[in-house]
Amino acid sequence: xxxxxxxxxxxxxxxxxxxxxxxxxxxxxxxxxxxxxxxxxxxxxxxxxxxxxxxxxxxxxxxxxxxxxxxxxxxxxxxxxxxxxxxxxxxxxxxxxxxxxxxxxxxxxxxxxxxxxxxxxxxxxxxxxxxxxxxxx
Numbered sequence: 001x002x003x004x005x006x007x008x009x010x011x012x013x014x015x016x017x018x019x020x021x022x023x024x025x026x027x028x029x030x031x032x033x034x035x036x037x038x039x040x041x042x043x044x045x046x047x048x049x050x051x052x053x054x055x056x057x058x059x060x061x062x063x064x065x066x067x068x069x070x071x072x073x074x075x076x077x078x079x080x081x082x083x084x085x086x087x088x089x090x091x092x093x094x095x096x097x098x099x100x101x102x103x104x105x106x107x108x109x110x111x112x113x114x115x116x117x118x119x120x121x122x123x124x125x126x127x128x129x130x131x132x133x134x135x136x137x
Contacts, residue, residue, distance in 0.1 A: 008062035017064025023057040024050050024069060024078055027103040041106050043069055044099070047077055052096050054081035059088045 011018050026042040026049075029035055036045065044053050057066050068078035088096075105111060 008060070011062050018060070018062040020057045020060070020063050020066040022069070022106065023066040024053045024074065025106050026099070027106050028108065037071065039071075043071075043074055045074065045077075047081075049099060050074070050077045051081040051084065052092055052099065054078060055085060055088050055092055056096055058082065058085050 008018055022041065022043075024043045026044050029042045035042075037043075044050055054066065057063060066078075066082065068075045
């Protein structure tokens, strides 16, 4: 999850909640293989995986809500998982770690730009409808 404990602390100090975005993201698409959907990031799809992802997200300190994906079939699974929420246990954490193994961060490029102290914004996902030249400020 992109939000850190420090983010949750700042939000709590200001009386604000944390909004989790892309709660069922599985990170970047694998470089090889076929995509299941025409979208810029990969999502978990199986009900058990969706349940685990939502348990993780909703167990994070300060998270007040999570915004599901816009794919209606996944949205329905996400809402069902949120309604059936129960806190994470050791078995669920181990299963999540197996799911996350060998996955690259969805925002790997942005994280690298921050680590290198790059100040100029560059499009990361040129095929995304949300990254336009007009967004460069």
